[in-house]
Each structure stands twice: as structure tokens, then as C-alpha cells.
Amino acid sequence: MTPIHIVFDASARMDKQAPSLNDCLYFGPSLTGHLTDLLLKFRLDPFAVSADISKAFLRVGLQPSDHDYTRFIWLKDPNNEKDLQAYRFRSVLFGATCSPFLLQSTLQHHFETYPTSPEVSFFMTKFYVNNLIGSLPTTVSLYSLYKVAKEVLLDAGMPLREWISNDPTFNEMVTQEGDRTTEGSDLVKVHWNYKTDHLSIKPPTFEEAPLTKWLHLSNLSKVFDPLGLFAPIIIRAKVLMQKVWKLFKRWDEIFPPELQEEWSKIKEDLENISYQEFPRFTANRGTNYSLHIFCDASEKAYGAAAYLMDLHEGANLVFSKARVASLKKKSIPQLELTANYSAVKIADYFRTVFTTDGVKITDTVIWSDSKVALHWIQNNKSKNVYVHNRVNEISQVTEVRYLYVPGEENPADLVSRGISMWQFKKSQIWFHGPSWLPNPEMWPEQTEVSTCHLPETTEEVLTTVVSxxxxxxxxxxxxxxxxxxxxxxxxxxxxxxxxxxxxxxxxxxxxxxxxxxxxxxxxxxxxxxxxxxxxxxxxxxxxxxxxxxxxxxxxxxxxxxxxxxxxxxxxxxxxxxxxxxxxxxxxxxxxxxxxxxxxxxxxxxxxxxxxxxxxxxxxxxxxxxxxxxxxxxxxxxxxxxxxxxxxxEGPALCRPPPPPLPACRVNSLRPYAVTGVDLTGQILICNPATKEMDKVYIVVFTCTSTRACHLEVVKDLTSTAFLNSFRRFTARRYCSR
Structure with a gap:
């Protein structure tokens, strides 16, 4: 990895009214794939590989006419403030809003010049900005990818470096080739230990200062977990942020001692979060899997956890999503229904991502410990607007089974209430789901929910609104x-x-x-x-x-x-x-x-x-x-x-129904057999002889059958000028009837 990246502030302004360089640049469409899609596919095959393009942005050149837009002032001698020099970029710079688009479009254009092959298709879909992240089924395909990558990327002047894989033989080979490897790999802030083939996230570094609302928000943004593997720990920090948001209105107000103590416990867990790892390899392409999604909700938060299960290898956590509950008061069954809706969206998302990569999901099951929410989903007869809308959205996703799971055996319960790092390490149910999941005969008994036990949510909503x-x-x-x-x-x-x-x-x-x-x-x-x-x-x-x-x-x-x-x-x-x-x-x-x-x-x-x-x-x-x-x-x-x-006042005046089109408009006739005529307004043109502006008009002849147009220029609106133009028209086209 490059030790230092010099990033130029292309959003800087001379004053509040003056535009910045980024304001004047076209951002371009997003050609970079979703990071979550890339990481999920990275966990599919046994052999993983990672690399990145050396100085990627600087290898894309700029047109000479655009060099002046990238001028910047450089202090040559720090001891002499007057020793300033002006430079121009001849390549794409770090910090410009259009740089990712220019890099991705350049790479795609280069890849399209090569014949279609598995390696080229791999390059087209496995780049995230300048990082190559992917997995392969065999070592043969791994070595073939390396060979083709060096040839294709060197041809573009973009050498790949920092090659790394979980295959030791491959790492020795790339070291001998001169493409050195590193001791670890950071896949866009997700740490991959290639020796043990496990994933974790980088431990955040928090600022030591009196805790305020803006500082807590800054600390929270430093924790990056795109796959949601550590959601039960991170959700506690999000719930604390919501609690602070309700208590304080000023951004610089210091937290009281009880909230400071609560944050210190969460901070200690977040700083030790990198010591817990998850296996990278979870599924093989071409193998049949069942997708099991557990969902749960509480007054503080709701979420869902997704597991891919093979009857022989068991279940593994692949993704989770957690959100804090809305500030608008909702009943627990309604929050449980919202958690089911999140689970349904995850199921639909997994089908889209894995189907394109050859993973076959034969069965999709959503587990919930709320019988009321399950009854709403199975019988959409609720008069409550919130419930009715959520159930309608859930019903749009088909081929999904909804089953009941006891609360103590629901892994998503950890997401809804949050747990400490010590509890997280001991919770095997979070890593692999309930112990009975691989054996369908041991699944919880499913009972129908009686409507007489359902709460009257309509009255609850009204009470909240008119309280x-x-x-x-x-x-x-x-x-x-x-x-x-x-x-x-x-x-x-x-x-x-x-x-x-x-x-x-x-x-x-x-x-x-x-x-x-x-x-x-x-x-x-x-x-x-x-x-x-x-x-x-x-x-x-x-x-x-x-x-x-x-x-x-x-x-x-x-x-x-x-x-x-x-x-x-x-x-x-x-x-x-x-x-x-x-x-x-x-x-x-x-x-x-x-x-x-x-x-x-x-x-x-x-x-x-x-x-x-x-x-x-x-x-x-x-x-x-x-x-x-x-x-x-x-x-x-x-x-x-x-x-x-x-x-x-009466209703608005209705227009009469349109009449049928005339026969000359709908039947096949010779062009210009029936012709319409019109003239434009005056048009000023320059007379090359007198160098003065003269007025002219255009006669438009339109065929009613083919809609073809014929144009003639006349100098005035007299009948003589029009008849002359009509003679020219009939001579060129056809004498209309």
C-alpha cells in the first residue's frame, strides 16, 4: 500500500460565492459496484485474492486543454514563504469528484478491447475503485488470473501490486515474480487475515476529549462494518446516539457522568472488536443452499441476521442489518413487523446478488418470535395503515416461508438489545444460528395465531397521535x-x-x-x-x-x-x-x-x-x-x-372526444399525394452581396401520410413567391391532389 496519498482539496473556495473545482466538474455515473455485493461474493469460493493498482488515478491522463483547470500553488521551500511555484496536473488527481468515474470508465474501456474470457469478466466485476477483490474455485484459475492480469493491466500502464492470497504457494510465486505481498490486507477498511482466511474490521481510534454530541457522532462514523458482522456491539453506540439526540439540542454540550460511563464501556468493546474474526469462506458456487433470516425488535432497535446453510456443513452468518427504533412511538408488534420487512428486503437482495454468481438458493425462510407479526403477514386484514402498508410490501416478495422461533433461540435478539464484547465472544448462536437449524426435524413447532389475542393497534396509533x-x-x-x-x-x-x-x-x-x-x-x-x-x-x-x-x-x-x-x-x-x-x-x-x-x-x-x-x-x-x-x-x-x-361552479369543462383521423392520414398513399402547407415567421439572414440582413420565409410542405417535410425559401409573402415555390415543389416531388 502507498504510505502517503497527497489528496488535493478540489472543494476549496476563494469565498462563499465563488464555485470550487468540484462544483464545476461533472460527477459522472457511478460505475463502481456496491461494496457489500463485492464482499459477499468475496466469501464464496475457497481461494481468495486481492491486489490493487499502483497510483491508479495518476495513471489516467488529462487532455492538454484541461491542464489549466488543475493548477495549484506549491511551497517549494518551507522556510521561505515567498518561494511559491504554480504547477499543473497532467493526470487525474486525488480529490476531484470525477476521478473515480474517469478511472472506472478507463478500465472498462480497456477491458472491452480484449476478447471475452473468464479472467476479463472477473476484472469487469471485481474492481472497487483501484482494488481487485475476488475469489476463485481452484488454484488453476488463480494462477491463470494472475498471468492474464499482469498482461492486461500492464498493457494499460496500470500494474497490479500487493498481490495476496490465502494460498501460500501463490504468495511465494508472486514474491519471486517481484510483486511483493504484505502481512495483511485491508479490503476497504475490512481486514482480511490471509494466513487464517478470516475477516475482521479495523479497530477505530477514538479522540480523547470531553464527549459531546458531535464528537460521539464522529466516533460512531469511524466504525465501519459493511457486512454487519458486529452489529450486536455497534448497535449499542447507535442507541446511545439516539438517546443523546433526544436529551440534548446543542452539539457542544458535554455528556453527563452516567452517559460518559456508558460510552466508556461501549468504547472499550469497540477498541477490542478486531480480536474477533469470522471465517471468510462460507459457500461454493454451484452448490445448493438454503437462506435463513432471523429478525427481532425491541423498544430500542430492530434488525435481521442472514445465514447460508448447507445440510452437510451447517450454517454460517453472512450478513446482518440493525437499525435503531423510530422516535415516533410504535408498538412492539409493529416494530416486529418492521423487522420482518427488513428481513424480506435482505432475502430479495441475496437472491439478486447470489443468483448472478452461481449460488443456488433453493429455500428461503424468515424466522420471527412475534406471532402477531406473523399473523399480520399471513392474513392481511388489519385496519391500521402502518401495518397494512408494510404487509403489502412484504407480500410482493414471493417464494418465502415465514416461521415462528422462540425468543431465546432467536439470534436477532442480540441485535435488538445489544450485547457486550464478552457476551459476543461466547455467543455461538450469532456465528452459526440455532443448533437445531441444520436438522429440519428439530425445528420449533408451528402453531396458528388466534385473532382474539391480537392487540388493537388502531387504538394505540390514535392515542399516540392525539395524546x-x-x-x-x-x-x-x-x-x-x-x-x-x-x-x-x-x-x-x-x-x-x-x-x-x-x-x-x-x-x-x-x-x-x-x-x-x-x-x-x-x-x-x-x-x-x-x-x-x-x-x-x-x-x-x-x-x-x-x-x-x-x-x-x-x-x-x-x-x-x-x-x-x-x-x-x-x-x-x-x-x-x-x-x-x-x-x-x-x-x-x-x-x-x-x-x-x-x-x-x-x-x-x-x-x-x-x-x-x-x-x-x-x-x-x-x-x-x-x-x-x-x-x-x-x-x-x-x-x-x-x-x-x-x-x-360546476365541474370543469370537458373536452369533446377526438374525431377519427381522416382517410388520407391512415391509408397508404404515395408521398405528398395529400399535402399540407404552412409558412414560418420571418428569418433574418446575411446577404453575402450587400453584407446586410435580409428577411426570408420558409414554406413547409408536409405529407399527411408519411409525415415527410419539404422546405422552400421565399423572399416575401406574396402570391407570386408562393406559386413559384409550389412549382419548385411539384417539380421535385409530386403534384398533390
């Missing part, structure tokens, strides 16, 4: 008009006050009718209470800050100048404070969310007050008392629901 409205005793969504909602609210207020007075003084009774003189006051009070509940639900951060329960100023307060009035309602500070004839509600309108049910009822009532006028009139009337973001879209939406407006 903010729990303090409001009235469900506003049940009402279609604002007056009816206000009347019901008044009755609730009256009942609440009567109940309160009865408790305080049982002798006091007030069961008479509502006083008609106070109807307007009662209406205003009911509407004010409804607005207060709505603002508390949709603007919790603003209410918390104005009530001095928060220190961070929300953006909406800065933009709208929000404040709390005497009734503890949010009002906006406008620019009409000095208008004498404008009432207080017009100078300081109430803030309402655009997507709340109460806002829709207010807009509908205002629309009716202005006698079903247009959108602009309704907007003007609403803004006399309320400020609603994106009000125009809200008014348009409510106006579309107005039955009277839809009845009076």
Missing part, C-alpha cells in the same frame, strides 16, 4: 360547523362550573337555561378556550418559552413577534399598531396552525360569512382576526369541500 389533545374534553374532528362546536363547548363549560359549585357548596344549584343576554360573551369564551387548547397542542415550544419554562427562543417567536395576551393566548405583533380605526384583534391577530380541525371550521364559517366569495375575499376576512401560516392553501382546501360552491 396532545388529552386535556381537551371535546373531539373537534367530529364537528362539521363552528357554531355547533361552540354550542357543545358552552354546555361542557356550564356543566364543569355547575359541578365545581356543587362540590364547593351543595346548596348552590344552577340548572336554568342559558341567559340570552350573555350568549355573545359565552360564545367568545368557548371559542377562546378552544383556541387555547389548539395552540397548546400545535405550539408547545412557543408556549413553554413564553411561560418561562424554556431558555431557547423558537424561530416562530422571532419571525412573528409572538406574545401571550391576558387570556394566555398566542398573538402576533404586526405593523398596524398605529391604525386608530383597527380593533385590537386586527392589530394583534391570534395565531392558528394551518392543519388543525378548528382552523378548518373557522375558515369554513368565514367563507360562509362572505357569501361564498372567492379565495382572496375569504383570506382578507380571516386575517381581520387570525394569522394562519400558508392560509391560501388552507382556504383553497376548505373551498373545495364547500358543497354550495361545487354545485354553483
Amino acid at each position: 396532545e389533545e388529552a386535556t381537551c374534553p371535546i373531539d373537534i374532528r367530529r364537528f362539521a360547523s363552528l357554531p355547533k362546536l361552540i354550542n357543545v363547548t358552552k354546555l361542557v363549560i356550564k356543566f364543569t362550573r355547575l359541578l365545581k359549585r356543587t362540590i364547593e357548596n351543595r346548596k348552590t344549584k344552577n340548572t336554568g337555561p342559558v341567559n340570552s343576554e350573555n350568549v355573545e360573551v359565552q360564545n367568545s369564551e368557548a371559542l377562546r378556550i378552544l383556541i387555547g387548547f389548539t395552540q397548546s397542542q400545535y405550539f408547545p415550544e412557543e408556549m413553554s418559552y413564553l411561560n418561562k419554562n424554556s431558555h431557547k427562543i423558537p424561530t416562530r417567536i422571532k419571525c412573528l413577534g409572538l406574545f401571550l395576551d391576558e387570556s394566555r393566548l398566542l398573538r402576533c405583533t404586526g405593523r398596524l399598531q398605529n391604525v386608530d380605526h383597527l380593533p385590537y384583534r386586527g392589530k394583534f391577530p391570534l395565531l392558528l396552525p394551518p392543519n388543525s380541525p378548528l382552523t378548518g371550521l373557522i375558515v369554513i364559517q368565514t367563507h360562509e360569512k362572505v357569501l361564498h366569495a372567492g379565495v382572496q375575499d375569504t383570506i382578507c376576512k380571516v386575517r381581520e382576526e387570525y394569522w394562519i401560516p400558508t392560509l391560501r392553501q388552507c382556504v383553497k382546501k376548505m373551498k373545495m369541500k364547500c358543497h354550495l360552491c361545487n354545485h354553483l
Whole structure:
């Protein structure tokens, strides 16, 4: 490997407005294969090989006209700041956004010049940028690959070096040939011990500093595990990141001691992660295998682990995927269903990758320890939208069996809850799956799930969505008009006050009718209470800050100048404070969310007050008392629901059905037997004699049958000029009828 790569910052700018070199370069399509595909195929055959192109980018030349775009300033003498020299690249440089595309396209173009052979096909699919990573079934094919590679790549001026294989004889041979080998091989941050033929990942180096959110994110990005072999350990760091994200808003805020201690334990495990290795060789091409994917979920995370199993050699872990659970509250069965969906995507992905490389997957089984999720998959009758959509996506992947596995025998359980490095080393179930997996007769007994034990997920979802409205005793969504909602609210207020007075003084009774003189006051009070509940639900951060329960100023307060009035309602500070004839509600309108049910009822009532006028009139009337973001879209939406407006305006005018095409358009005729004529607008051309601009026109003759066009140039729009052009047309083509 090259000890040092000088990478030039092609994204540097002179200032914020000036573009960088990478901004001006075309990135090009991605010709590099997926790293996960390459590593999975690398684990297929007994004999693995790795090499890389020496100084790959620098061996691709640039056009002389492009040299000036790669100028850079070089300090020749570090002791003399004035000793600067300007250089230009004559080849592709490290750091340019288009460099990978230029290298891959050059290699593919070079390989296509050779006749098709197994070795050339190997080169076409096994390069990741400048690294050759692959596996072969026999030593004969290994030596043949080496011989052809030296010839083909040297012909392109790109010698392969750092050859390494798990075959000791091959390593001795390449050492004698002058292509030295190394003690280990880093396959794009995945470490391969060629002596034992095992894979591991490089141990990350963490910065010793007070732990903050941005530093933890930086540490997490240093752990690279594309195959997910160490997912049960890494998921703990991801769960900690989500916990920190919910607790802290500032990036530079230092973690409390309890989180620091939790991170220290995870850090110790991650630093020792390279001591655990996995066998590279897991499958042979041309052999039949069954794919078993175990999935599980918890409140913290969910994931899936995939095993390739041969009845004679047993099962081996080949891939896993782990994700933290969503911040949006979901029930455990729903998370289990999401884990099943991840397993289905892995199964579909494996079929695509392995089928092209000759591995035959005869059976695909997805194991889950959630009977509820399995019942949803087998009987898609759930009314919950989330469940219904996931089951529909799962059902699109066919030829998959879904079976139940007890939780204590599920390897994916390690992914969903996370384990320490000490537990990881002792967990044989993670490396090879359950002990009964190779013997189908010992598989867990499968029982049908009764529908009576299924949880009502619809109610759970609704509770999560409307939990903010729990303090409001009235469900506003049940009402279609604002007056009816206000009347019901008044009755609730009256009942609440009567109940309160009865408790305080049982002798006091007030069961008479509502006083008609106070109807307007009662209406205003009911509407004010409804607005207060709505603002508390949709603007919790603003209410918390104005009530001095928060220190961070929300953006909406800065933009709208929000404040709390005497009734503890949010009002906006406008620019009409000095208008004498404008009432207080017009100078300081109430803030309402655009997507709340109460806002829709207010807009509908205002629309009716202005006698079903247009959108602009309704907007003007609403803004006399309320400020609603994106009000125009809200008014348009409510106006579309107005039955009277839809009845009076009527549906949009429908176009008449198109007539049948004339016979001359659809029957076979001689070209230009039926011809259409048209003229273009004026076109200015340069007269070579006078050097002045003259106006000309083009006569277009179009055949209705073949759509062929004939063009004639005329100097003016007179009938004489047109007849002359028509004579030229008939002389060249055909006299139309």
C-alpha cells in the first residue's frame, strides 16, 4: 500500500460565492459496484485474492486543454514563504469528484478491447475503485488470473501490486515474480487475515476529549462494518446516539457522568472488536443452499441476521442489518413487523446478488418470535395503515416461508438489545444460528395465531397521535360547523362550573337555561378556550418559552413577534399598531396552525360569512382576526369541500372526444399525394452581396401520410413567391391532389 496519498482539496473556495473545482466538474455515473455485493461474493469460493493498482488515478491522463483547470500553488521551500511555484496536473488527481468515474470508465474501456474470457469478466466485476477483490474455485484459475492480469493491466500502464492470497504457494510465486505481498490486507477498511482466511474490521481510534454530541457522532462514523458482522456491539453506540439526540439540542454540550460511563464501556468493546474474526469462506458456487433470516425488535432497535446453510456443513452468518427504533412511538408488534420487512428486503437482495454468481438458493425462510407479526403477514386484514402498508410490501416478495422461533433461540435478539464484547465472544448462536437449524426435524413447532389475542393497534396509533389533545374534553374532528362546536363547548363549560359549585357548596344549584343576554360573551369564551387548547397542542415550544419554562427562543417567536395576551393566548405583533380605526384583534391577530380541525371550521364559517366569495375575499376576512401560516392553501382546501360552491361552479369543462383521423392520414398513399402547407415567421439572414440582413420565409410542405417535410425559401409573402415555390415543389416531388 502507498504510505502517503497527497489528496488535493478540489472543494476549496476563494469565498462563499465563488464555485470550487468540484462544483464545476461533472460527477459522472457511478460505475463502481456496491461494496457489500463485492464482499459477499468475496466469501464464496475457497481461494481468495486481492491486489490493487499502483497510483491508479495518476495513471489516467488529462487532455492538454484541461491542464489549466488543475493548477495549484506549491511551497517549494518551507522556510521561505515567498518561494511559491504554480504547477499543473497532467493526470487525474486525488480529490476531484470525477476521478473515480474517469478511472472506472478507463478500465472498462480497456477491458472491452480484449476478447471475452473468464479472467476479463472477473476484472469487469471485481474492481472497487483501484482494488481487485475476488475469489476463485481452484488454484488453476488463480494462477491463470494472475498471468492474464499482469498482461492486461500492464498493457494499460496500470500494474497490479500487493498481490495476496490465502494460498501460500501463490504468495511465494508472486514474491519471486517481484510483486511483493504484505502481512495483511485491508479490503476497504475490512481486514482480511490471509494466513487464517478470516475477516475482521479495523479497530477505530477514538479522540480523547470531553464527549459531546458531535464528537460521539464522529466516533460512531469511524466504525465501519459493511457486512454487519458486529452489529450486536455497534448497535449499542447507535442507541446511545439516539438517546443523546433526544436529551440534548446543542452539539457542544458535554455528556453527563452516567452517559460518559456508558460510552466508556461501549468504547472499550469497540477498541477490542478486531480480536474477533469470522471465517471468510462460507459457500461454493454451484452448490445448493438454503437462506435463513432471523429478525427481532425491541423498544430500542430492530434488525435481521442472514445465514447460508448447507445440510452437510451447517450454517454460517453472512450478513446482518440493525437499525435503531423510530422516535415516533410504535408498538412492539409493529416494530416486529418492521423487522420482518427488513428481513424480506435482505432475502430479495441475496437472491439478486447470489443468483448472478452461481449460488443456488433453493429455500428461503424468515424466522420471527412475534406471532402477531406473523399473523399480520399471513392474513392481511388489519385496519391500521402502518401495518397494512408494510404487509403489502412484504407480500410482493414471493417464494418465502415465514416461521415462528422462540425468543431465546432467536439470534436477532442480540441485535435488538445489544450485547457486550464478552457476551459476543461466547455467543455461538450469532456465528452459526440455532443448533437445531441444520436438522429440519428439530425445528420449533408451528402453531396458528388466534385473532382474539391480537392487540388493537388502531387504538394505540390514535392515542399516540392525539395524546396532545388529552386535556381537551371535546373531539373537534367530529364537528362539521363552528357554531355547533361552540354550542357543545358552552354546555361542557356550564356543566364543569355547575359541578365545581356543587362540590364547593351543595346548596348552590344552577340548572336554568342559558341567559340570552350573555350568549355573545359565552360564545367568545368557548371559542377562546378552544383556541387555547389548539395552540397548546400545535405550539408547545412557543408556549413553554413564553411561560418561562424554556431558555431557547423558537424561530416562530422571532419571525412573528409572538406574545401571550391576558387570556394566555398566542398573538402576533404586526405593523398596524398605529391604525386608530383597527380593533385590537386586527392589530394583534391570534395565531392558528394551518392543519388543525378548528382552523378548518373557522375558515369554513368565514367563507360562509362572505357569501361564498372567492379565495382572496375569504383570506382578507380571516386575517381581520387570525394569522394562519400558508392560509391560501388552507382556504383553497376548505373551498373545495364547500358543497354550495361545487354545485354553483360546476365541474370543469370537458373536452369533446377526438374525431377519427381522416382517410388520407391512415391509408397508404404515395408521398405528398395529400399535402399540407404552412409558412414560418420571418428569418433574418446575411446577404453575402450587400453584407446586410435580409428577411426570408420558409414554406413547409408536409405529407399527411408519411409525415415527410419539404422546405422552400421565399423572399416575401406574396402570391407570386408562393406559386413559384409550389412549382419548385411539384417539380421535385409530386403534384398533390
